[in-house]
Amino acid sequence: MGRTTIGIVLNGVTGRMGYRQHLVRSLLAIREQGGLALPDGRRLWPEPILVGRSEAKLREIAERHGLTEWTTDLRAALARPDVQIYFDSQVTAQREKALKLAIEAGKHIYTEKPTAEDLSGAIELARLADEAGIKHGAVQDKLFLPGLRKLDRLVKAGFFGRILSVRGEFGYWVFEGDWQAAQRPSWNYRAADGGGITVDMFPHWHYVLEQIFGRVAAVTAHVTTHIPQRWDEAGERYDATADDAAYGIFEIERPGQSGRIVAQINSSWSVRVYRDELVEFQVDGTEGSAVAGLRNCRIQHRAATPKPVWNPDLPATEDFRSQWQVVPDNEEFDNAFKAQWELFLRHVVADEPYSWDLWSGARGVQLAELGLASARDGRRIEIPALDGEPAR
Numbered sequence: 187m188g189r190t191t192i193g194i195v196l197n198g199v200t201g202r203m204g205y206r207q208h209l210v211r212s213l214l215a216i217r218e219q220g221g222l223a224l225p226d227g228r229r230l231w232p233e234p235i236l237v238g239r240s241e242a243k244l245r246e247i248a249e250r251h252g253l254t255e256w257t258t259d260l261r262a263a264l265a266r267p268d269v270q271i272y273f274d275s276q277v278t279a280q281r282e283k284a285l286k287l288a289i290e291a292g293k294h295i296y297t298e299k300p301t302a303e304d305l306s307g308a309i310e311l312a313r314l315a316d317e318a319g320i321k322h323g324a325v326q327d328k329l330f331l332p333g334l335r336k337l338d339r340l341v342k343a344g345f346f347g348r349i350l351s352v353r354g355e356f357g358y359w360v361f362e363g364d365w366q367a368a369q370r371p372s373w374n375y376r377a378a379d380g381g382g383i384t385v386d387m388f389p390h391w392h393y394v395l396e397q398i399f400g401r402v403a404a405v406t407a408h409v410t411t412h413i414p415q416r417w418d419e420a421g422e423r424y425d426a427t428a429d430d431a432a433y434g435i436f437e438i439e440r441p442g443q444s445g446r447i448v449a450q451i452n453s454s455w456s457v458r459v460y461r462d463e464l465v466e467f468q469v470d471g472t473e474g475s476a477v478a479g480l481r482n483c484r485i486q487h488r489a490a491t492p493k494p495v496w497n498p499d500l501p502a503t504e505d506f507r508s509q510w511q512v513v514p515d516n517e518e519f520d521n522a523f524k525a526q527w528e529l530f531l532r533h534v535v536a537d538e539p540y541s542w543d544l545w546s547g548a549r550g551v552q553l554a555e556l557g558l559a560s561a562r563d564g565r566r567i568e569i570p571a572l573d574g575e576p577a578r
């Protein structure tokens with residue numbers, strides 16, 4: 187069987203996510219494995235067309251990887267008949283207008299999150315994409331990480347009994363940039379440039395909670411900017427106008443379960459790590475509990491639960507961490523971004539089902555927007571269905 191080539195415009199490929207995760211670890215990795223196997227036996231060969239603002243940077247990346255196609259002219263790239271997919275990993279503030287151009291050009295859309303800067307923009311994109319009859323997807327990489335795959339497996343197996351609560355702890359110290367360079371781009375800390383940890387992380391928490399546990403029905407959040415001054419890539423001091431910590435409470439409706447699951451997730455770029463992984467979720471249920479990170483997942487069953495007695499006069503008598511059991515992988519986990527790219531490519535070319543679309547992305551943007559509103563007004567907010575979302 188032969189090879190079918192698919193042209194994919196990658197816009198934002200000089201950035202952290204675009205280069206490392208999407209180009210190198212996903213599309214080039216698919217080429218290294220000889221293309222993507224399709225159900226009819228053909229192999230799909232992604233042909234990246236690199237788009238960005240700097241010709242020199244694009245050329246350098248292309249030459250480093252033996253690629254031949256790059257341009258600073260997005261419209262020209264979108265006009266090419268050999269291009270079927272437009273992918274966007276630009277800074278968030280640039281996304282919406284580029285996605286609209288691609289939809290107008292009739293290309294399928296795959297995009298980093300958040301899919302737009304605000305909910306009305308995110309809904310409009312989903313609606314326009316549906317009207318144009320194109321296929322669309324939003325990156326939801328955390329779902330494909332080994333730790334969360336194992337957690338999902340536990341939920342599906344009924345391990346927890348009635349699920350009571352989820353506690354998530356995400357974050358690490360992002361250096362201010364004065365005496366040590368910051369390890370994240372400075373736009374993340376400026377509200378006017380689309381920054382802020384709530385708009386960055388709540389979309390992730392939305393799809394994780396929705397797809398593993400159930401519908402996110404209400405949000406209460408407190409957001410703040412702990413570090414008000416930072417230094418940018420050029421060493422210039424700037425005001426950090428965006429939030430760098432968000433403390434959220436999410437209420438989840440789980441089909442078949444009465445009462446809502448309470449999920450509390452702390453997200454912070456101003457916290458030092460005393461954890462095993464940069465994000466961890468503890469799930470407690472009547473029958474058992476689990477702690478899942480990016481890679482690892484540990485469980486404690488009801489029958490193996492210790493019975494600590496509160497007595498601050500005595501040192502702890504038990505090594506609580508050692509009482510948990512490691513959940514085995516039982517399968518090989520590929521890079522999370524690549525795993526989702528492969529599903530999207532099969533959706534486009536072989537019409538396989540795919541639910542991580544722009545509507546799903548818009549629900550993530552909605553959670554961020556309502557989280558910020560909750561924090562601003564000091565109130566808990568019930569989350570309504572999206573305007574115009576088609577029933578499934």
Ligand SMILES: NC(=O)c1ccc[n+]([C@@H]2O[C@H](COP(=O)([O-])OP(=O)(O)OC[C@H]3O[C@@H](n4cnc5c(N)ncnc54)[C@H](O)[C@@H]3O)[C@@H](O)[C@H]2O)c1
Nearest residue numbers: 198199200201202203204275276277278280298299300371
């Ligand atoms: N899925 C994830 O886990 C994840 C993680 C981090 C970031 N992201 C998302 O990916 C996107 C890119 O984030 P990143 O961390 O790679 O950022 P980055 O700053 O490293 O890259 C941004 C890219 O956008 C381009 N760009 C286009 N117009 C620009 C402008 N006017 N100003 C600055 N850059 C411009 C840059 O050249 C670069 O290629 C964001 O939307 C972010 O929310 C997703």
